[in-house]
Amino acid sequence: MKPFSWSCPYCNQATTITEVNFGSDKYEFDLGNKDGILALTTTVVACPNPGCREYQMRAKLFKTERTPSAGGSYYNKPITAIGEWTLRPKSGARPFPAYIPKPILDDYNEACLIVNDSPKASATLSRRCLQGMIRNFWGISKARLIDEIAELKDKIDPTTWDAIDAVRSIGNIGAHMEKDINLIVDVDPEEARQLIGLIEFLLKDWYVGRYEREEHKKRVIALAAAKSAVKKAPPP
Ligand SMILES: [Zn+2]
Numbered sequence: 256m257k258p259f260s261w262s263c264p265y266c267n268q269a270t271t272i273t274e275v276n277f278g279s280d281k282y283e284f285d286l287g288n289k290d291g292i293l294a295l296t297t298t299v300v301a302c303p304n305p306g307c308r309e310y311q312m313r314a315k316l317f318k319t320e321r322t323p324s325a326g327g328s329y330y331n332k333p334i335t336a337i338g339e340w341t342l343r344p345k346s347g348a349r350p351f352p353a354y355i356p357k358p359i360l361d362d363y364n365e366a367c368l369i370v371n372d373s374p375k376a377s378a379t380l381s382r383r384c385l386q387g388m389i390r391n392f393w394g395i396s397k398a399r400l401i402d403e404i405a406e407l408k409d410k411i412d413p414t415t416w417d418a419i420d421a422v423r424s425i426g427n428i429g430a431h432m433e434k435d436i437n438l439i440v441d442v443d444p445e446e447a448r449q450l451i452g453l454i455e456f457l458l459k460d461w462y463v464g465r466y467e468r469e470e471h472k473k474r475v476i477a478l479a480a481a482k483s484a485v486k487k488a489p490p491p
Contacts, residue, residue, distance in 0.1 A: 263302040264344050265309035276301045283319070283331055292319045294333045297342075312342040349455055355462045359387045363454055366447075374447035375439050381450040388454070392461050415460055422453040 256277055262269040279298040285291060294317045301310040317333030324330045341347060348367035351360055362384035370377040382400060389403045390396050393410060397403045404423065408416055425446055442450075 261300060263304065263307060263309065264311055264347065265350065266302060266304050266307040267350050268302070268304045268307065270303055272300055272303075276303050281333075290318050290337070292321075292331050293317065293337075294319050294331060296333065310343065314338075314340045314342055347451075351458055352463065352466070354466060355458060356387070356391055359384055359391065359458075362387065363451075363458070366451055366454070370447050370451060371444055374442050374444040377447045378442045378450055379439050381447065381454055384454055385450075385457070388457060388461065415457070418453060418456055422449050425449060 256274055256279075258271050258273045260269065261272045277298070277300055279296060282295045282297075283292055284295070285293070295314060296317065297312065297314045299310055299312050302308055315336055316338040318335045318337055319331035320334045321329050322332040346364065346368040347370070348364045351363070353360075362380045366377045366380040366384060369380075386400050386403065389400075389407060393407060395403050395406045397406065401423075404419060407419070411419075
């Protein structure tokens with residue numbers, strides 16, 4: 256296997272995964288089932304962070320095709336994926352700090368949990384989560400999410416605005432934001448995932464960013480106070 260970049264769904268640490276922390280296996284079956292010989296592949300990635308060591312497990316089911324290999328023999332090459340599951344952790348939700356308001360994190364976590372099985376319910380939770388963030392963080396409150404977003408434009412930096420605008424311009428998501436909060440609009444899993452991606456970006460940009468700026472400011476002030484105390488100290 257080639258080393259690849261990975262970020263741990265448990266501790267959020269970004270790292271490079273090599274053979275030491277990676278395992279995979281393949282199980283082929285032809286049990287009178289439809290679609291011929293199927294291959295189920297499983298992969299496990301273990302987090303190298305000594306403080307974490309959690310592991311992520313995935314399974315993927317493929318249709319196969321009889322393919323010639325070296326030496327005149329054949330093997331069953333996985334060609335089309337017909338199912339994909341993350342077995343562990345149950346949800347693709349990223350861990351976020353507890354200083355973010357709980358109702359916002361609850362909506363985010365639940366939106367992640369159901370994104371594959373019920374994308375439109377997931378998108379509805381994401382929309383509520385987004386609205387909760389705009390109201391809580393920016394103190395903007397209007398009848399429709401789309402109007403709250405419009406109000407944001409002059410308050411946030413252009414990069415963040417571009418991220419919001421990119422997701423807003425996706426057909427059904429855009430329509431979704433214009434509707435009443437309780438109306439469920441059809442979206443596919445990919446669209447629902449884009450909305451989750453935007454929420455993750457904003458949680459980091461707004462809440463985590465503000466917290467880190469505050470912490471940095473505190474350190475700078477404490478350092479300045481310590482230096483000034485040294486200066487003021489009377490000579491021995
Ligand atoms: Zn980890």
